[in-house]
Amino acid sequence: MTLRHFLTTQDYSRAEIDALLEQAAAFKRSPRGQQLAGKSVALMFFNPSMRTRTSFELGAFHLGGHAIVLAPGKDAWPIEFEVGTVMDGDTEEHIAEVARVLSRYVDLIAVRAFPKFQDWAVDREDNVIKAFAKYATVPVINMETITHPCQELAHALALKEHLGNLQNKKYVLTWTYHPKPLNTAVANSALLIATKMGMDVTLLCPTPDYVLDERYMAFGYQNAKENGGSLKVSHDIEEAYRGADVVYAKSWGALPFFGRWEQEKPIREANKHFIVDEAKMALTNNGLFSHCLPLRRNVKATDAVMDSPACIAIDEAENRLHVQKAVMASLIGQR
Structure with a gap:
């Protein structure tokens, strides 16, 4: 049997995603179990975390x-990922040994590794987690690289809890200002899951420079076609917000300026008006608002929006615990 990983939701059918969401909802109703009894998971954090670490540690414990x-x-020792390299620098051991040794110790490996923000042609290949999956002999879970599939599931579960059937609901994925250029992972993932759920998705961003990577746009168009939804790009704030059922906010750096962030900065600075505020939300169809967190208040969204009944960001954050239990249990179940 081929070893199944959880690297991207594009590797999973709509039916499989629905099954994971159903299992997550069941864990939310009944949080404790023994699905991971006697099992262990290595959580590899190349980057900081609060929600991801807490929810994975507790999720494993609860099961x-x-x-x-x-x-x-x-x-832990710095890890080398290049194949055939002469390791005479700062790295102490190669992923070929790390992944195989960990596989002898644990039953699951989960990895969080952000892009290096220097060369998108390199970062878009997601080589760190792919290397873990290549060499590991146990299932590997993506805890955020250039996508964030666990966040996708948490987001989808929150939307289903509040809206029920998501088919053809109007969904706005809006770019927002941030003083730093950020990873496109959550934006990529929001695009993937909303289109996979058959929603009518608008990607709202200031200029064409902020359209997401062509690979993820292609996945989005494919998902929309297969699931009866739609996907379009807009630079018109009022048009995008009008009648929306969901507004999902995220900031990300413009890919054409990847590694040249000082050149991109003036564009970002000129578009602070993309902040999610009450006036924009008033254009929606009593729409929900969410964000993956952490969020800089009054930069990405105002206090009024974050503290409103429309904001489901806390529900989404809670759901990380439940969906990750579902993912871990499903992967353990194949062994």
Whole structure:
């Protein structure tokens, strides 16, 4: 049997995604179980985390398992990912050994590794988590790289809880200002899951420079076609918000300026008006608002929006715990 990983929701059918969401909802109703009894998961954090680490550690514990947290370069040796390289620099061991050794110790490996923000042609290949999946002999879970599939499931579960059937609901994925250029992972993932759920999706961004990577746009158009939804790009704030059922906010750096962020900065600075505020939300169809968190208040969204009944960001954050239990249980179940 081919080993199944959870690297991207594009590897999963709509039926499989629905099944994971149903299992997550069941865990939300009944949080404790023994699906991971006697099992362990290595959580590899190359980047900081609060919600992801907490929810994975507790999720494993709630299901009778044990989580081990490692931060390569801090409390574990720096890891080399290049094949055929002469390791005479800062790295101490190769992923070929790391992944195979961990596979002898644990039953699951989960990885969080952000792009290096220097060369998108390199970062878009997602080589860190792909290397773990290549060499590991246990299932590998994506805890955020250039996509964030666990966040996708948490978001989808929250939307289903509040809206029920998501088919053809109007969904706005809006770029927002941030003083720093951020990863496109959550934006990529929001696009993927909303189109996979058959929603009518608008990607709202200031200029064509902020359209997401062509690979993820192609996946989005494919998902929309297969699931009866739609996908379009807009630079018109009022047109995008009008009649929306969901507004999902995220900031990301413009890919044409990847690695040249000082040149991109003036464009970002000129578009602070993309903040989600009450006036924009008033254009929606009593729409929901959400964000993956962390969120800079009064930069990405106003206090009034964050504190309104329309904001389901806390529900979405809670759901990380439940969907990750579903993912871990499903992957353990194949072994």
